[in-house]
Amino acid sequence: MLDNLPLLLNGFSLAVSPYNIMLMMVGVFLGILVGVLPGLGAPNGVTLLMPLTFGMNPVSAIILLTSMYWGALYGGSTTSILFNIPGEPSSVATTFDGHPMAKAGRATEALTTAFVASGFGALFGVVVVTILSSWATRFALRFSPVEYFSVFMLAFGSFVAFGGGSPIKALVSLGLGFSWASIGMDTVSGSMRLTYGFNELSRGINLLVVVIGLYGIAELCQTMQASPGTVQPVATRLSPREVLRAVLAMPRYWIALLRSACIGVWMGITPGGPTAATFMSYGVGRRFSKAGARFGTGEPQGLVSSETADQAAGSAAMLPMLALGLPSSATAAVLLGGLMIWGLTPGPALFAERPDFVWGLIASMYVSNAVCVIMALTTVPLFAAVLRAPFNITGPLIVIVCLVGAWTVGSNRTDIAMVLAFGAVGYFMSRLDYPVAPLVLAMVLGDRTEDAFRQSMILAKGSIWIFWSNPLAGTIITVALLCFALPGFTALWRLARRQFLPPPVASGR
Amino acid sequence: MKQEPGPFLSRFVVETAFALFTGAFGILIIKGALEFSVGWGDIGPEPGYFPFRVGILICLASLVNLVWAFIRHRTLAADTFLTAEQTRCVAAFAIPVVVLVGVTAVLGLYVATALYLLFTVGFIGRHRPSVTIALAVGTPVILFVLFEYVFLTPLLKGPLEHLLGWY
Numbered sequence: 001m002l003d004n005l006p007l008l009l010n011g012f013s014l015a016v017s018p019y020n021i022m023l024m025m026v027g028v029f030l031g032i033l034v035g036v037l038p039g040l041g042a043p044n045g046v047t048l049l050m051p052l053t054f055g056m057n058p059v060s061a062i063i064l065l066t067s068m069y070w071g072a073l074y075g076g077s078t079t080s081i082l083f084n085i086p087g088e089p090s091s092v093a094t095t096f097d098g099h100p101m102a103k104a105g106r107a108t109e110a111l112t113t114a115f116v117a118s119g120f121g122a123l124f125g126v127v128v129v130t131i132l133s134s135w136a137t138r139f140a141l142r143f144s145p146v147e148y149f150s151v152f153m154l155a156f157g158s159f160v161a162f163g164g165g166s167p168i169k170a171l172v173s174l175g176l177g178f179s180w181a182s183i184g185m186d187t188v189s190g191s192m193r194l195t196y197g198f199n200e201l202s203r204g205i206n207l208l209v210v211v212i213g214l215y216g217i218a219e220l221c222q223t224m225q226a227s228p229g230t231v232q233p234v235a236t237r238l239s240p241r242e243v244l245r246a247v248l249a250m251p252r253y254w255i256a257l258l259r260s261a262c263i264g265v266w267m268g269i270t271p272g273g274p275t276a277a278t279f280m281s282y283g284v285g286r287r288f289s290k291a292g293a294r295f296g297t298g299e300p301q302g303l304v305s306s307e308t309a310d311q312a313a314g315s316a317a318m319l320p321m322l323a324l325g326l327p328s329s330a331t332a333a334v335l336l337g338g339l340m341i342w343g344l345t346p347g348p349a350l351f352a353e354r355p356d357f358v359w360g361l362i363a364s365m366y367v368s369n370a371v372c373v374i375m376a377l378t379t380v381p382l383f384a385a386v387l388r389a390p391f392n393i394t395g396p397l398i399v400i401v402c403l404v405g406a407w408t409v410g411s412n413r414t415d416i417a418m419v420l421a422f423g424a425v426g427y428f429m430s431r432l433d434y435p436v437a438p439l440v441l442a443m444v445l446g447d448r449t450e451d452a453f454r455q456s457m458i459l460a461k462g463s464i465w466i467f468w469s470n471p472l473a474g475t476i477i478t479v480a481l482l483c484f485a486l487p488g489f490t491a492l493w494r495l496a497r498r499q500f501l502p503p504p505v506a507s508g509r
Numbered sequence: 510m511k512q513e514p515g516p517f518l519s520r521f522v523v524e525t526a527f528a529l530f531t532g533a534f535g536i537l538i539i540k541g542a543l544e545f546s547v548g549w550g551d552i553g554p555e556p557g558y559f560p561f562r563v564g565i566l567i568c569l570a571s572l573v574n575l576v577w578a579f580i581r582h583r584t585l586a587a588d589t590f591l592t593a594e595q596t597r598c599v600a601a602f603a604i605p606v607v608v609l610v611g612v613t614a615v616l617g618l619y620v621a622t623a624l625y626l627l628f629t630v631g632f633i634g635r636h637r638p639s640v641t642i643a644l645a646v647g648t649p650v651i652l653f654v655l656f657e658y659v660f661l662t663p664l665l666k667g668p669l670e671h672l673l674g675w676y
Contacts, residue, residue, distance in 0.1 A: 175567035189556045194541040224602040225595040392634030457553035
């Protein structure tokens with residue numbers, strides 16, 4: 001644990017330069033902006049900014065992009081509290097208590113509590129990442145393709161089992177992602193797959209283009225249909241005295257803070273993701289906290305529960321992303337795609353070969369979250385004004401930003417048209433409750449999953465039992481398969497109960 | 510403009526249509542995979558192995574979704590996917606975007622942006638001419654300065670820019 005300290009200090013010396021601090025502020029600012037604006041979220045914002053970082057030095061680039069991610073998480077809380085619109089899926093639970101607080105005239109307290117709780121969650125997450133990273137790399141060094149394949153399957157399985165909605169729809173989403181990922185050159189045999197004779201497809205489908213369509217255009221369509229400018233914002237003046245009072249009240253929630261941070265870190269490291277973390281933390285809080293009965297009516301502890309877990313999960317997700325190349329959220333998946341574009345291969349070797357990059361990133365997370373708390377608080381009036389701008393102006397401008405982003409990915413005309421197609425698919429997917437995150441995850445991991453599978457098969461000479469040849473891989477793959485089977489079991493269980501237990505009320509058929 | 514938000518598309522129709530769409534896509538994937546060997550080669554799975562099984566997965570899952578939609582037909586048919594008013598809102602947003610993409614391919618991103626903003630802000634959004642023109646002219650100019658000079662990532666240009674000697 002202590003052997004990480006010199007590395008971390010070295011990271012600080014890299015990350016804390018005036019240039020990088022400026023990038024952090026730009027990133028956080030843009031992040032809060034995309035978090036606040038409907039139709040733009042963290043995955044899409046990071047995607048749009050990514051092509052502009054290709055020429056930058058990777059440490060600065062990742063600082064800019066991760067700062068944007070953190071900023072978007074904070075921006076999502078602002079809209080949840082003031083407007084009752086979750087700017088991000090992971091801030092849905094924030095609306096439960098945040099908006100009632102704001103409506104009761106406690107907007108300042110709600111915002112301050114949310115930001116400080118987020119800051120605490122992030123700090124907790126980074127500390128865990130700092131402590132565990134050496135151990136995680138040593139652990140990951142033991143990984144062969146067999147273990148990698150098992151871990152990837154676990155990631156996919158957890159989306160099917162714990163994603164919330166219909167597991168079958170999650171499977172369709174995964175399948176679409178896999179198939180899009182396999183379009184183009186096959187890395188093992190060199191043959192062109194699924195191009196159907198179109199030259200445009202031989203380059204493959206770019207993840208960034210898919211994300212801009214699925215998250216950008218699709219969400220704009222949804223916003224257009226949802227409410228034609230009838231959002232009632234709550235008063236947004238912040239008095240420094242109230243801010244201070246809310247900050248001083250924070251230590252009283254230490255149990256909620258610690259509990260939520262632990263849940264968040266756990267969900268961030270295991271592939272559960274921030275959204276699942278917020279709901280779990282909120283649920284646990286409601287059940288076990290003394291204030292649980294008041295959850296949902298404007299209880300600060302409810303706000304603390306979701307916000308702390310959200311940021312803790314977001315920060316902790318950096319650990320599996322760097323050590324295993326395993327993203328646990330859509331944004332982390334996009335960042336992972338970026339790493340590969342910058343020529344960095346995520347995995348244990350990254351810690352050995354590019355300690356400057358890894359520790360620069362980890363050190364920057366300490367600083368940028370402090371920047372976040374300050375900037376989020378000071379810019380509330382500004383962004384509240386941005387949100388009040390008529391959406392028939394901001395909407396078209398976001399469209400332009402999306403198209404420009406699609407063009408900058410590869411300077412290709414077909415990409416712009418593809419954004420449109422993916423936008424349409426994404427619109428129907430989210431309206432019909434197909435989860436989009438599994439698709440993004442499958443697109444990022446698709447090739448590597450397939451490679452890991454093929455390499456395992458080469459090692460095993462075609463025997464599937466290699467996945468159970470050692471306890472580590474065997475445990476992971478068994479848990480993964482159980483995840484895939486879990487929804488089936490619960491469905492059977494419900495069916496059996498309906499068969500053998502008489503229903504409480506006779507159905508009216 | 511209709512006041513009554515009558516149902517226009519039921520969720521059942523869209524749910525089945527999308528299941529059929531994903532199913533058709535699955536078949537397309539299977540077809541694409543069958544161009545290669547989908548079995549085991551000397552050194553493990555052949556190129557078509559993975560896509561073939563993914564295609565089957567998509568097809569089966571789509572079938573389940575389709576059947577499920579029919580099982581829950583009563584609830585889904587009563588559930589509105591889009592009201593007439595919502596359809597109008599989405600179309601008013603989506604159709605200009607489609608046109609924008611088409612125009613971009615011909616005239617370049619800058620000119621298309623100006624025309625698109627002129628139409629959406631001025632004609633659909635009914636903002637004042639001063640606001641409209643400021644946005645329609647200002648946005649491409651800002652984009653031009655940012656991308657051509659600051660980020661050094663040239664955007665798609667069309668005949669107008671070529672006429673002015675910008676490539």
